[in-house]
Amino acid sequence: MGGFLPPGGIFMDRKLRRWELALMLGAALALVLGAWLGGExxxxxxxxxxxxxxxxxxxxxxxxxxxxxxDGVLSRAEALYPPEATLDQARAALADHLDELAAAGQAVVDAQGGTDRVTAQLTRCWFPTKTYDGFALPAGEYEALRVVIGDGRGQNWWCVAYPPLCLGAASETIEDAAQAGQFTSGQAKLVTGDSGPYVLKFKGMELLGRLEGLFS
Incomplete structure (x- = not known):
């Protein structure tokens, strides 16, 4: 009698097994998608x-x-390298002129009567998923021109210095960057969403990354 399972119990057991299988498949797909998006x-x-x-x-x-x-930093950065520059050329131009970029920001602060110090460095930073006008970039680590005003405790402003998608008159589109070889066609489709609703998937990858960070 101890091993007897009534018909209703058999049905519930099979239903639970289906849910467990669905959850396992969902988790597996999430891991595969996360790994793929992480590589991308x-x-x-x-x-x-x-x-x-x-x-x-x-x-x-x-x-x-x-x-x-x-605006002051972008105006100075725009003069440091042309839109057709390679990544190495842009990186070298920024690294060699960090003092000038900081000074451009400092001039703005001083002109407005501020006392905060402006610093600039080329470093690696973690960014959340960010949607811009016409494209989105997934969360993750990126090299960045990091400009800090004073204590640096306020909200941030993000964009892209290379390819020059935020540099005033020198700005270009994702399609321009792809044609110049700065993005592959697949990457251009990824960040513009032409190949699907990736922003939602980017957010899922961001959440997965945060969870992994908590457990590690």
Missing amino acids: QRALAGRVVRLHVIANSDSARDQALKLAVR
Whole structure:
């Protein structure tokens, strides 16, 4: 009698097994997708230099100053390398002129009567999934021109310094970057969403990365 399972129990047992199988398949697909997107993100990161401007604080004044500093830094960066520059050329130009880029931001702060110090460095930063006008970049580590104003405790401003997607008159589209060989056609489709609703998948990969970080 102890091993007897009533008909209703058999049905529930089979139903639970189907749910367990569905969950296992879903988890497996998520892992495969996460691994694929992770590889795509790393390949994409190898072709990009992000721009990361960090405000002193979240006050209205500091946030407005952040945007003015952004404009000053972009104006100087735009003169350092042409749109058709290679990644190595752009990286070298930024690395060799960090003091000038910081000075461009500092001039803006000083002109507005501020006392915060502006610093600039070329470093690796972790970025969340970010949607721009016409394209999105998945979460992950990227090389970045990082500009910090004062204590750097305010909200950030992100964009892309190379390819020059944010550089005023020198700006270009993802399609332009692909034609210039700065992105592959597959990467261009990935970040513009032409091959599917990737922003949602980027968010899933971001969540997976955060969970992995918690457990590690």
